[in-house]
Amino acid sequence: MVSSGTACRLGFTCLAFLPLSVTLTLLQPVQAQNQVPALPEDASQSQPDFTDPNNIRPLSQDSSLLSMPGGQRLLSEANSAISSQNYAIAAKKLQDARQVFNQLSNFYQQLGSSFSGIDNRVYESQRQKAVQAAQLRDEATYQLALVHRAQNQPDLAVPLLIQIVRSQQPTRDLGKKAYQQLVELGFIDTPSTTPASNNPPASSSSAPQR
Template sequence: MISAGNIRTFSHPVYFALLSAALVLTTLLPANAQTPQQPESSQAQPLDSTNPNVASPEAQNNSLLSVQGGQRLMSEASSAISAQNYTLAAKKLQDARQVFNQVSNFYQELGTSFSGIDNRLADTQRKKALETAQLRDDATYQLALVHRAQNKPELAVPLLVQVIRSQNPTRELGKKAYQQLLELGFVDAPLPRSGGASSSGSNRPSTSQQK
């Protein structure tokens, strides 16, 4: 039972001040406030072939920085050439050339990194570097032909020289590049028909970076 003394205590000004503050806090807090829910599971999911965050070989093939990405650009350039859209063709070939060049250099760096550690893996990467360098030189040669079609020999000549330096003049693509220089009048001495001139250079394309 509440006594008169209690009534006097409740009527004290301090009590009413505390009661008012409690009412204010109750008004400010949302009625349905709940404790934030924790995620059902905070454990990291294992990375496996079924995890969508792991890049699959098919996803890599769709990447621009890949052999397949460069080949798609080459195909697009071929379509542009057929339509005589040489500006677009030159852009696609330049992009393909840069992609092949970067990929070739990456394979070469991987081969060097594994040299003396895993020679089989190192040889595999070097082989890929050479194969991609060949694709780069093909794109460079095609780009030079497009510049010839645009009547821009000042752009074609440096590209043809790069092809010869990378391929070696005795290889088929090197011979074609030299023939283009001959037709442009940049050189005046044709290659010997017999190919009797000896060469001490490598019979493989160079994996050195092109600009």
């Protein structure tokens, strides 16, 4: 038989441990919530390895703006806006395309000049890309000048047309068209009789244009 004194001591001991057991019981859910959930087995496999060169997205994709397809996409969007006579959007798209092609032309020219006398194959490849980008830049500039003219803003069209004549030269088709626009706008009163030439230019200006 347990004496009354022993029973009291046991009861006191139980009461003394009661708060600690309750505390541990309350802490268990909190600790469970703070545990980091385990990732599914397939989660790590679904993440691409960016150290793999095959996972690097090239800038030549249509989704990239700093690329030839990106600039051509802007030209296509501008033509659609022109067809619906939304000249404000067309002007914005053409200005963006013009800047993209101008940057590309400068970048390709800079890269090519770095290989001059070192690797002629790389030099010639980058030079051709610079010329192609400059040609598209001038075409976008010409379309932008026509949009400004349609908006009755000849003061904005004239500087663009002069830039085209300087870049394309008066003997090329686009240069002659730009000069003719200057004549029609009344900025020039002397029509050009220079015969047109569709041969590609030996070099095309890739200097930044405003």
